[in-house]
Amino acid sequence: MGMDQKMDLRSRVNTALKQAMKDKAAQRLSTLRLINAAIKDKDIAARTAGGEEAGCISDAEVLAILGKMTKQRQESARAYEEGGRLDLAEREQQEVEIISEFLPKALDDGEVTKAISEAITATGAASIRDMGKVMGELKGRYTGQMDFGKVGPMVKDQLCAASGGQC
Incomplete structure (x- = not known):
């Protein structure tokens, strides 16, 4: 930017x-x-x-x-x-x-899921304790393009799955 x-x-x-x-x-x-x-x-x-x-x-x-x-x-x-x-x-x-009109186009569900995966990789998040890092990364990149209220549980699900269901 x-x-x-x-x-x-x-x-x-x-x-x-x-x-x-x-x-x-x-x-x-x-x-x-x-x-x-x-x-x-x-x-x-x-x-x-x-x-x-x-x-x-x-x-x-x-x-x-x-x-x-x-x-x-x-x-x-x-x-x-x-x-x-x-x-x-x-x-x-x-x-x-x-x-x-001034906000970027909202991401669809598939794009949100992909963005979450990329944020997890970028932050090196390994467990639910890293949720804040992942959310911070997403907010930095996608503000105005996703509803962070809905994204939170999706991040949690992906982190749980990544840590072998340990939540």
């Missing part, structure tokens, strides 16, 4: 923001502004911590923010649906769709 890719995600958000202004697309504009604000907050935090170059967070961190924003909205939409507020649920879903 070079600098150009880091600029890529930010510039994609900014380009979309400018376009939404031109189109007078209010809902889209407000969602894109929320994304931008979240990125800027993280930049400031990184700068304060004396982190990455001049406080510009990496693409992986931007993806983590987008993933978190998506998850929050999906949970809100579910809560609104249960509460019978379909108008609000729909608005949350529209925000999810807008945010998802």
